[in-house]
Amino acid sequence: MASQYAQNPRRGSQSPSALAARIVGDDDSGYGGSVVGGEGDHPAVAVLNPGQATDADRRLWASHVSQLHYNQNRVALGRSIAHAADTLKKFQHNNSKWPAHYPSVQRMVEAPSLARSQSSGAESAHSPPPMRRSATSQSDTASPQQPTTTSEPRLVTPQIAQEFNVLKLDLKLGALSPSELVHSLEKSSIASLLDGKISQSLKHLSALRERIDDTASKVLVTGDLNAGKSTFCNALLRKKVLPEDQQPCTSIFCEVLDARDNASVEEFHAIPIDGPAYDRNDESTYDVYPLEKLEEIVVENDRYSQVKIYVEDARSVDQSLLRNGVVDIALIDAPGLNLDSLKTTAVFARQEEIDVVVFVLSAENHFTLSAKEFIWNAAHEKAYIFIVVNRFDNIRDKARCQRLILEQVASLSPRTHQDAKELVHFVSSNAVIDGEDTAKCQEFDKLEQSLRRFVLEKRARSKLAPAKTYLLNVLEDLETLAEVNKEATSAELSKVRDELDKIAPEFEKSVKARTEVSENVDNSIDETCTTVYKHARKTITSTISRLNEKSTVKYDGLFSAYAFAEATKKAMLEKIQDSVTASEGFARTQTAQGVAQIKSMGVLHLGSEYVEKAFRPEYMFSRKKHLLSKSIKTEINAFDFFDFDKQEKVAGMSLSLTVATVAGGQMFGISSWVDGLWKATSFLGPKTTKKLILPAILIAGVAGAVFLVSDIPNAVPRKLAKKIRKELEEMDYVHSNSERITKECRKVLGFPADELRAAFHKSIEKQGTTIDEKRRTEKESEVAFKYFGGLLKDAASQKKSVMGLDLEGPAIAL
Numbered sequence: 001m002a003s004q005y006a007q008n009p010r011r012g013s014q015s016p017s018a019l020a021a022r023i024v025g026d027d028d029s030g031y032g033g034s035v036v037g038g039e040g041d042h043p044a045v046a047v048l049n050p051g052q053a054t055d056a057d058r059r060l061w062a063s064h065v066s067q068l069h070y071n072q073n074r075v076a077l078g079r080s081i082a083h084a085a086d087t088l089k090k091f092q093h094n095n096s097k098w099p100a101h102y103p104s105v106q107r108m109v110e111a112p113s114l115a116r117s118q119s120s121g122a123e124s125a126h127s128p129p130p131m132r133r134s135a136t137s138q139s140d141t142a143s144p145q146q147p148t149t150t151s152e153p154r155l156v157t158p159q160i161a162q163e164f165n166v167l168k169l170d171l172k173l174g175a176l177s178p179s180e181l182v183h184s185l186e187k188s189s190i191a192s193l194l195d196g197k198i199s200q201s202l203k204h205l206s207a208l209r210e211r212i213d214d215t216a217s218k219v220l221v222t223g224d225l226n227a228g229k230s231t232f233c234n235a236l237l238r239k240k241v242l243p244e245d246q247q248p249c250t251s252i253f254c255e256v257l258d259a260r261d262n263a264s265v266e267e268f269h270a271i272p273i274d275g276p277a278y279d280r281n282d283e284s285t286y287d288v289y290p291l292e293k294l295e296e297i298v299v300e301n302d303r304y305s306q307v308k309i310y311v312e313d314a315r316s317v318d319q320s321l322l323r324n325g326v327v328d329i330a331l332i333d334a335p336g337l338n339l340d341s342l343k344t345t346a347v348f349a350r351q352e353e354i355d356v357v358v359f360v361l362s363a364e365n366h367f368t369l370s371a372k373e374f375i376w377n378a379a380h381e382k383a384y385i386f387i388v389v390n391r392f393d394n395i396r397d398k399a400r401c402q403r404l405i406l407e408q409v410a411s412l413s414p415r416t417h418q419d420a421k422e423l424v425h426f427v428s429s430n431a432v433i434d435g436e437d438t439a440k441c442q443e444f445d446k447l448e449q450s451l452r453r454f455v456l457e458k459r460a461r462s463k464l465a466p467a468k469t470y471l472l473n474v475l476e477d478l479e480t481l482a483e484v485n486k487e488a489t490s491a492e493l494s495k496v497r498d499e500l501d502k503i504a505p506e507f508e509k510s511v512k513a514r515t516e517v518s519e520n521v522d523n524s525i526d527e528t529c530t531t532v533y534k535h536a537r538k539t540i541t542s543t544i545s546r547l548n549e550k551s552t553v554k555y556d557g558l559f560s561a562y563a564f565a566e567a568t569k570k571a572m573l574e575k576i577q578d579s580v581t582a583s584e585g586f587a588r589t590q591t592a593q594g595v596a597q598i599k600s601m602g603v604l605h606l607g608s609e610y611v612e613k614a615f616r617p618e619y620m621f622s623r624k625k626h627l628l629s630k631s632i633k634t635e636i637n638a639f640d641f642f643d644f645d646k647q648e649k650v651a652g653m654s655l656s657l658t659v660a661t662v663a664g665g666q667m668f669g670i671s672s673w674v675d676g677l678w679k680a681t682s683f684l685g686p687k688t689t690k691k692l693i694l695p696a697i698l699i700a701g702v703a704g705a706v707f708l709v710s711d712i713p714n715a716v717p718r719k720l721a722k723k724i725r726k727e728l729e730e731m732d733y734v735h736s737n738s739e740r741i742t743k744e745c746r747k748v749l750g751f752p753a754d755e756l757r758a759a760f761h762k763s764i765e766k767q768g769t770t771i772d773e774k775r776r777t778e779k780e781s782e783v784a785f786k787y788f789g790g791l792l793k794d795a796a797s798q799k800k801s802v803m804g805l806d807l808e809g810p811a812i813a814l
């Protein structure tokens with residue numbers, strides 16, 4: 001047997017846990033084989049035959065079954081923690097991309113602080129408000145009840161909002177209520193607050209993981225001053241290690257550990273106040289003393305905050321608490337509770353690594369005020385407390401004392417009272433080491449067995465329950481957030497799809513309208529310009545063709561003939577000028593109509609998006625490029641006063657006459673006289689003609705001259721009109737002016753047309769951008785909806801499997 005135990009490097013002999021591993025197949029996996037069919041002559045085999053099993057065997061067997069169960073739960077919880085952490089990380093990542101909705105509804109009803117408690121259970125209604133830790137009990141993060149506030153039209157019910165445990169945002173800032181604050185904050189700010197909460201939760205999950213993987217269990221022994229805590233610890237160790245005194249003596253926390261954790265050397269390490277964290281492998285973190293010095297250091301000291309005492313426990317593994325073979329246990333003897341130490345001890349008791357709190361009270365004193373306060377506060381975290389009523393030997397009426405103390409336990413910790421047989425013990429610790437009083441020793445043995453069970457078999461409650469509770473809280477929060485966000489994304493998705501259904505056809509319509517309107521505008525401009533051109537051409541041409549009609553210029557005789565010609569020319573040019581101005585006026589009106597038409601198209605299709613710009617028709621044709629007086633070069637000369645329209649007929653007369661006629665005709669314009677003379681020559685014959693010719697010529701000359709002079713008022717307008725017309729024709733005056741007027745119209749109409757096109761472009765671009773954004777939101781919402789749907793299922797299934805973990809373990813009769 002000894003050779004088998006020698007296999008274990010740490011213990012130096014094979015431990016019962018290793019033995020259990022052989023029975024169950026795997027020490028730590030939680031997936032061991034059956035206990036049935038153990039190996040050969042192994043001591044464990046004896047356990048399989050209840051008839052032959054001793055009490056010690058049964059206890060050992062029970063411990064192993066309990067350990068197996070513990071390991072199964074531990075592994076399952078470890079997996080769940082890893083899974084939850086993974087889910088949280090993904091949620092955090094998702095939250096950074098798609099800020100999660102967070103319910104902003106305030107609690108509407110008063111929530112009982114422990115309403116949803118599962119493993120932590122409801123403590124006494126008489127208890128003062130419990131001290132709270134970072135959500136290791138299901139309801140301990142619920143914020144203090146607040147007055148009823150108005151609910152908001154959000155997607156969650158007030159009940160959901162109050163259900164947040166771990167991921168509850170601390171929004172109690174300033175005068176704003178949390179709901180107002182959620183509204184006043186940007187969605188991204190909420191998301192970043194949530195991000196912080198998730199990071200905290202991830203840290204806590206990792207601490208819980210470490211804690212459940214830690215095989216050590218710490219038992220804190222606390223109680224009233226002088227209740228016999230040190231004596232009780234010594235009794236558990238079966239040797240006097242800690243100083244005992246009638247006066248208060250323990251001034252610092254004394255942690256008793258197995259000497260094998262210190263290379264089997266019995267000594268103690270004193271950790272200086274404000275020194276670095278204790279590390280057994282780093283001597284700079286503590287001072288080493290022999291055990292004999294313990295009393296000196298512990299009783300009165302102002303240098304050390306804590307001591308670690310390494311002692312050998314000579315008892316066998318099934319008897320020793322420190323060396324129990326299953327789990328490393330450390331006993332911590334705390335200073336007696338008084339007003340000064342109460343808080344420190346309460347804080348110490350609430351530390352994560354404390355798995356069990358043993359409360360020692362003196363049977364003579366019952367529960368003092370400090371004891372009650374401690375149990376209300378610190379013990380609330382642990383739910384179960386192991387109560388040792390010490391110095392029971394000093395009590396005469398033991399039954400009465402038991403009854404009274406149990407009554408007090410019932411009101412202080414109902415759960416502990418429910419299991420009082422296991423958890424409340426009346427003993428006399430000072431009688432144990434001597435071992436003289438068998439009855440007292442048996443009583444203490446019973447206590448010790450219960451304590452072993454409590455620590456070893458029920459440590460699932462103390463070690464695993466906080467992890468289970470916290471996990472359930474996280475998963476429940478994730479479930480709530482997933483549900484809220486699934487609904488939110490679904491609503492967002494249908495909203496954005498509705499919007500797209502509305503916007504997309506509108507967009508198509510706008511694109512079509514833009515082409516149509518653009519064509520219409522072009523056509524309208526073309527039509528206006530054609531009308532304007534035609535009108536201008538017609539007006540100016542007709543004016544030019546009627547230039548010599550009805551001259552209003554007065555002819556004042558031969559001596560003012562030149563002035564008459566000048567005035568006539570001026571009047572003619574003015575007439576033409578007026579026709580041009582009239583054409584421009586017409587063009588102005590047409591343009592104004594065209595502009596109005598374009599604007600009405602803008603308003604019709606774009607509504608308020610189309611901004612009308614003022615059109616001022618009076619500014620059209622302001623540059624007088626068309627001033628005729630400057631461009632017409634026509635000068636008045638002598639020929640403008642005489643009209644020789646009939647000169648070809650004068651050419652048929654005698655050469656001289658012809659010459660004279662031509663010269664005179666050219667000079668004086670006497671064609672009608674020459675005409676008459678020609679006819680007379682043919683009638684009279686050549687002789688008579690010869691006699692008559694000279695006087696006739698003279699008469700004709702005089703008559704012609706008279707005629708020419710009298711014809712000046714008619715000849716001047718005719719000749720000038722002809723000359724001006726010719727020059728205007730050469731200048732292509734009609735066309736170029738009509739063109740100029742039309743161009744101006746086109747240019748002016750071009751402005752509103754361009755504006756309309758630009759407005760259309762802007763509007764379509766805006767619609768396009770909106771559609772792109774909506775499509776993006778649609779895609780993101782689809783992804784988010786799918787994600788939150790998955791998260792909801794995942795969180796629910798994780799929650800179900802964590803809830804299914806039975807930490808109590810199988811009931812094993814010992």
Ligand SMILES: Nc1nc2c(ncn2[C@@H]2O[C@H](COP(=O)(O)OP(=O)(O)OP(=O)(O)O)[C@@H](O)[C@H]2O)c(=O)[nH]1
Pocket residue numbers: 224225226227228229230231232243244245246247248249250251334335336337390391392393394427428429430431
């Ligand atoms: N009669 C009797 N006396 C006890 C018992 N247990 C402890 N004592 C005595 O009570 C006194 C105080 O015991 P300690 O163990 O020092 O008490 P403590 O609670 O550790 O004291 P502090 O740590 O200083 O608060 C000592 O004189 C012990 O001998 C007991 O069961 N019966």
